[in-house]
Amino acid sequence: MHRHIIFLLLCAALASQVSCHQQQKSAAELGKIVLNVVVSPKNGPPVSGLQQQDFTVLDNKASQTITSFAAVDGRQAPIEIVIVIDAVNIGYQNVAFQREEIDKFLRMDGGHLAYPTALAVSTDKGIEMQPDLSRDGNALSTALDQSSIGLRDIRRSAGFYGADERLGISLRSFQQLAAQESTKPGRKIILWVSPGWPLLSGPGVQATLDDKQEQQIFSEIQDISTSLRQGHITLDSIDPLGAADIGARTYWESFLKPVIKPSQALPGNLALQVLASQSGGLVLNSSNDVAAQLQKCIADVGTYYEISYDQPRADQPRQFHQVEIRLAKKGLIARTIQGYYALP
Numbered sequence: 001m002h003r004h005i006i007f008l009l010l011c012a013a014l015a016s017q018v019s020c021h022q023q024q025k026s027a028a029e030l031g032k033i034v035l036n037v038v039v040s041p042k043n044g045p046p047v048s049g050l051q052q053q054d055f056t057v058l059d060n061k062a063s064q065t066i067t068s069f070a071a072v073d074g075r076q077a078p079i080e081i082v083i084v085i086d087a088v089n090i091g092y093q094n095v096a097f098q099r100e101e102i103d104k105f106l107r108m109d110g111g112h113l114a115y116p117t118a119l120a121v122s123t124d125k126g127i128e129m130q131p132d133l134s135r136d137g138n139a140l141s142t143a144l145d146q147s148s149i150g151l152r153d154i155r156r157s158a159g160f161y162g163a164d165e166r167l168g169i170s171l172r173s174f175q176q177l178a179a180q181e182s183t184k185p186g187r188k189i190i191l192w193v194s195p196g197w198p199l200l201s202g203p204g205v206q207a208t209l210d211d212k213q214e215q216q217i218f219s220e221i222q223d224i225s226t227s228l229r230q231g232h233i234t235l236d237s238i239d240p241l242g243a244a245d246i247g248a249r250t251y252w253e254s255f256l257k258p259v260i261k262p263s264q265a266l267p268g269n270l271a272l273q274v275l276a277s278q279s280g281g282l283v284l285n286s287s288n289d290v291a292a293q294l295q296k297c298i299a300d301v302g303t304y305y306e307i308s309y310d311q312p313r314a315d316q317p318r319q320f321h322q323v324e325i326r327l328a329k330k331g332l333i334a335r336t337i338q339g340y341y342a343l344p
């Protein structure tokens with residue numbers, strides 16, 4: 001069996017699923033780029049009170065005309081939070097730790113949650129959702145305590161083959177959840193509590209890919225990017241093992257550079273942390289205080305800016321466009337999607 005056969009067959013299936021959801025978008029939506037922009041100092045909470053003139057939007061380094069602008073109070077906007085427990089890429093004891101930390105978060109402030117929240121678990125069987133959204137953290141905590149998390153119950157090969165299987169399962173769960181959330185109105189925030197998915201890339205790990213395999217991975221990268229952008233989904237990555245070795249926690253950064261052609265595509269470009277960063281989300285991996293990290297992600301939603309502009313004409317279908325936000329006020333950082341793949 002080829003090293004990447006499980007992963008690549010999954011890519012083909014997921015690409016078909018994502019394309020189906022994209023085709024449901026209207027022509028007006030497809031021709032407009034909508035950005036959810038969080039502005040903050042380097043270390044600090046989001047900043048409110050900015051005006052349209054404080055923002056300059058660059059698309060492939062060309063300044064764009066802003067067609068709509070809104071300063072959004074997150075507590076008044078239609079926002080949904082989904083907290084995901086990863087039971088695929090972490091051991092049993094650490095899954096129990098994740099549960100305890102999430103339980104602690106849900107019961108903060110007397111169990112009063114700022115936004116409608118749902119719980120999900122990534123298992124070998126896919127994504128398992130708790131039935132209802134709720135602002136009642138105590139009720140969600142009780143449901144979590146009563147649930148039976150589906151731990152890994154199949155025997156995998158060790159080493160590369162086991163990692164290949166875990167990556168496939170993780171991507172399947174992620175795409176299943178993203179497809180489900182993209183059909184809902186408003187903005188969606190997915191908080192994925194996990195040390196990350198196998199990268200299947202790096203010295204001594206990466207197998208040689210042929211042209212067809214590179215194209216399959218490239219198509220999957222494009223489809224995920226489009227699915228998250230059109231679905232108004234922001235992904236946050238929270239590592240519950242934050243005290244781990246710094247080198248292991250930052251290697252994913254090697255795959256942050258945009259993939260603009262198939263020959264550049266690697267499985268590492270689909271890492272959880274890479275997808276989170278490119279969606280404009282947070283990557284938190286310096287602490288194992290998961291409850292505090294979840295609080296930080298929620299605070300990130302409190303104030304943001306919704307900016308739209310017309311998609312410039314692309315030289316070719318699915319061409320990558322880099323997005324950059326420049327601010328008039330110094331000392332502030334704007335975070336949003338890092339780019340998109342143009343639609344015809």
